[in-house]
Amino acid sequence: MKLEKISNNRVKVTFDVTPAEFEHGLDHAFDHAKETVEVKGFRKGHVPRNIFEQKFGVESLYEDALNHVIGHKFDEVLSNKEIEVVGQPQVVDLDFASIKREESFSFALEVAIKPEVELGQYKGLEVAKVDATVTDADVEKEVKALLEQNAVLEVKETGSLENGDTAIFDFEGFVDGEAFDGGKAENFSLEIGSGQFIPGFEEGMVGLEVGASKDVDVTFPTEYHAENLAGKKAVFKVTLHEIKVKKGAELTDEWVKTLNRPNVETVEALNAEIRKSLETNKAAQAKNQLIDEVIDKAVANAKVDVPKEMIDTEIDYFKQNVEAQAKQYQLDLDTFIQLSGLTKEIFEQQALEQATKRVNQSLVIEAVGKKEALKATEQELSERYESLANQYNMSLEEIKKYVTNDLVERDVVFQKAVDFMVDSAVQK
Template sequence: MKVEKLTSNSVKYTFDVTPHEFEHGLDHAFDHVQKDVEVKGFRKGHVPRNIYETKFGVESLFEDALNHVLHHKYHEAQNHPEFEIVGQPDIDIDWKNVKRGETFSVSIVAPVKPEVTLGQYKGIEVDNVDTTVTDAEVEQAINKLLSQNSELSPKEGALELGDTAIFDFEGFLDGTPFEGGKAENYQLEIGSNQFIPGFETQMVGLNPGDEKDINVTFPENYQAENLAGKPVVFKIKLHEVKSKAKVELNDDFVASLEKENVKTVDELKASTKADLLKSKEENAKNQIAEQAINKLIESSTMDIPEVMITEEIEAAKKNVENQA
């Protein structure tokens, strides 16, 4: 096998096909077509090789035979230690030179991983990432912990932001119910923004037993194409309002968390601050590494094969389709 580098991202492989290799390919090609061949005087699939070649010509087997040979030759190219093939090759065959009983050459041109010329990587300057943990951040994290451990209980009076509503709803597009737009006894925390923008705020002030038409418009990028950008009406009926009972931050609450070596409020605050610091430091390390890599890429040169760009675009499309 002769290997010739054409560009920074393509290589030409030239193979000699020996008479023995080509004859083996012809045997394979005949075995492949024999089952479908019909010749008068012979049962289908039982035509002898010499009769077939007399009637159809051995040249009718050349393409299949060469494909079989090239299949093995291509594996030889793929195993070449110097280059890594990254896409389907172009095959160059001069059929005038393809003759039974003679050695002939076949070439393939394949895209390979490009060479990368690294830019200056020593002394790269990156922006510092602040990892300071403030008292406000610690307080916010602990309040979130308190909220997560609070229990819902029935509430008298009107629905407010932060309350949980239990309600029925049904959506209508141009007066017609649409698929997936109906539920009963649905539980929703008002202000969590789980629903379409504007839906939850229109529920504020309702009392159990109240009914209301909620007018909203689906976002333009909504996954259901028949609803994207469309104005709809949700008819709702509120059954119950619940609120979270406030949990007091004290040593008893901290002990109930069963965190190792954390038994008091002060220890919880210290532990929370340490966790936040660890998270920020890890995030900072990743951001700094990303800055350095981006700057190195900007100063480096590479000639990326078109096939790699196309495959990356197709992969991105599929990823978007799967998330839709």
């Protein structure tokens, strides 16, 4: 095996194949072929080798034999400690037509490998200091939102439809005078000003009185999820049946008790609980923002030539995660993308951008761990295994069957590298 580095993220490995090695491949190919062919006078799978070769020719086994040999040679590449393969191989320098059973021949595999990272500054990075202070206004905002969540709708007896009111109405949409699918509903409930409908629709309803009808002219956004409507002008015929207004709850100790929160029975206790929750959330957000900025700067300072194979693999992971989300709503991927307000092209671009970012981050963080010679202690490995076992509701013995020690160690070192960079950062 001769290994030649042809770029920072790709190598060519050349192999010589002896007649004995190729014969072993032919044996494997014959064992497979005899189960699929029918030869008169022999039961399926029992035709002798010499009879098979007389009838079909030994050359009929060459392709399968070669694939077997290539697979074994690729296993040798995978076990090589000098490189870490990140994609499937490409066969090069092979003259298939010249292969002969009794002669040696050679071929090469080009494979993508995890690239070396040229780190820039990653220690002592200057980052913005995030204010995680919780103000009285923050608490008041949360209390107000809680009151609104517990508000009830009451019929508005007089007056016209205003922002903040809830309209109960019928509507039907037309494009070029023709009704379209999904453009009609009866007794639909909509809070005016919520932005649930396309721009211009809710504004066009303001001022309507109960029992009145109106044509509302709108234009669908150019990036609307239904391509047959995107960018088109439409007319919605609406008839208003009822107007409802929110009646908010009053902030009293009695109302607080109705929330049934443990150890929270007064307005003062509610404010204290909300403040504590906000402080916890803001601290976590500040920490995450700090981590993101540190990693982004470390990546920007580094040089790395990422192979396409790594990006493609990460794109597959990204799409699998989105498909899993879609299945939770019993939707296929295309429908889920549309309902998310995206076109397929925009989704593909987002997948590419996210994958590229994640791969670059991962490579740089791993390089930092290697540069700083970070190691996982036995205690850290045990704690990580226990965390995984709890996360997946499995015993330690079960989780260790699925997650190797190498993977857990890599995970621990990865997190230690992130912590190392964050702890050394200078907040200004």
